[in-house]
Amino acid sequence: MALLPIIHYPDPRLYKIAKPVSVVDGRVKSIVADMAQTMYEAPGVGLAATQVDIHERIIVADCSDERNQLLVFINPEILWSSPEKKAWREGCLSVPDYFDEVERATQVRVKALNVDGKEFEMELDGLLAVVLQHEMDHLVGKVFVEYLSAFKRARISMKMKKRAKQSNKELVR
Secondary structure (H helix, E strand, O other): OOOOOOOOOOOHHHHOOOEOOOOOOHHHHHHHHHHHHHHHHOOOOEEEHHHHOOOEOEEEEOOOOOOOOOEEEEEEEEEEEOOOEEEEEEEEOOEEEEEEEEEEEOEEEEEEEOOOOOEEEEEEEHHHHHHHHHHHHHHOOOOHHHHOOHHHHHHHHHHHHHHHHHHHHHHHO
């Protein structure tokens, strides 16, 4: 397993649309293991492959308190979303240290493949439903800040670019 570098907003690679996984093999299992390690280390509750510059439809998530209930969604597809919506305070590993309210469906039914390539369906609610919707946005090239006003997005983009410049200066030293 290896830690993967997480791409930060507004990097254009975050806007690439992920392609379906054609076969769940050793390569994909290795990606899943690396993504899980990266998510836990970050620490986060979800990670889409797009965020680590792998443009395939893979998501890992773990909302458990003990951080021992890893869920893997390969080629996820939302089959149903509840009409009820709720605003959640969201953050993102690709937009570190920034949180804001985003309204999402309170429940979803998802179909996906697990790490063994077996198809499953699962009904999610609460935080896990929010995490899945957030990560699925990444797979279609959407970052949660796009739900915010143009002013907020511009401010976040400026802060993230400034942070990247600062990090690059520190690396040169």
